[in-house]
Amino acid sequence: AIILSTVLQMGLRKSLLIGMVRSFVQLIAVGYIIHFIFQLEGIVYQILLLVAMSVVASFTAHRQVGGIRGVFIITWVSIIAGSILTLGFLIAFGVIDTTPRYFIPFGGMIIGNTMNSIIIALERLISQTRDRRHIVESALSLGASPRRAIHHLLKSAVRASLIPRINMLKIAGIIQLPGAFMGMLIAGASPIEAAKLQIIVMYMIVGCVSISIMVLSFLMPRFLFNKNEQLVFTEEKDILKL
Template sequence: MNGDLDVLRLAASLLLVAVAVALSSVQQLRLSRTILWASLRALVQLLLVGVALELVIAPDRPLYLAWAWVVGILVYAAVVVQRRAGAVPGVFTIALAALSASAVVSLGVLFGLGVFPLEGRALVPLAGMMVGNSMTATVLVTRRMAAEFRDKRDEIEARLALGLPAPAAGRPYLREAVRTALIPQIESTRTVGLIFLPGAMTGLILAGAQPLEATMIQAAIMYLILGSVATTTAVVALGVRRRLLTADHRLVLPQARGQRR
């Protein structure tokens, strides 16, 4: 099979959506409409992105368009984080700072050391993968931190009352939240390739690349994701800690249902 998948063959793959819908109705899961909507939405989104990418990263396009794209997805990712983990005040700023820091570090390594050539067609998809994975980890660590600090508020206040400064009082709970957020990424790095072939590698092989070449590219991408997820998670956890434990060493939990003892 070569790379050009035309409309007819794409339509044939929709048969698989039909299978999912059929299963849903047989089992009375009441998910048929959701599945259809999600599939349609995904297709439209991807088509739009495809068209936009044509405009941004075609070989004759200037590089700044690709950079603008990267900035755009960074901001959008921070918006998504705020929407999904908005209980913590100021999480948009924290997420934007963390994602940007991690983009600078990881893209800096990849392009600075010449792992990939600095071209739009490398920059945009790599940044997309990096930001996407980091965004998920950011949401996870933010929610985890808020939950951990809420569950352990008595312990944290007891530590503060013993005269521990805010960073020390929060450290055990921050560590727990960061571990929880990082473990899925470490797990998937450890088992990669044993069960499923990751997306980039699958795509490269389908497009006709040699498996070994595809493997090396995939490995570099995996390290990119691992590094950027670890960087964002650490920065976000610190940022959220500073929101919940103030500079004057008080625990300030976001108001949940207006309840207090």
């Protein structure tokens, strides 16, 4: 990839190199951290690790979307809400237990996938609100509430963020063999057991993403408008300020 980027002058060589080095360092580091937590076998340490993951995910979303004040806390609250409800449901019904070998991988999967969906939703909502600012302001001038004025934009953002997860459900086992399924096979599990685990993982991810996106859509409008119910976009930049 680096050679192709250099030959084709795509300008991605530096990003690829940084990404490769970062992924190597991060995976080795998290391997040691999780190994240490496995030895402790304490639920508190597992929760702290997942909270740290959610903070990093929220910070990543904040940087990806742009200088939007309030996005970090909105993203974090949305991720935490979806994670607590999803993991709590799985634990309460005995689908998984709180041992590190289940709790940490499952928690990491839902946090990572939820972060990606939240970034898609935020980018879609912000870009569409900016492009259709005159429509939103016209609705406000006619007496619509801020939430009502951007209702159709929220729906579009929610749909855009959920489409990849819906497609994942549709093509699983036909076009794509998902990661958990392949991992179980490599570890020596039977194909049936691998399929069962993958079904749990997919439903878990879709459930957490759906909950988190709904929480995000509920919270986001208050950060798009000021106390006078005016859009807080600046004209020059795609930035929101309170």
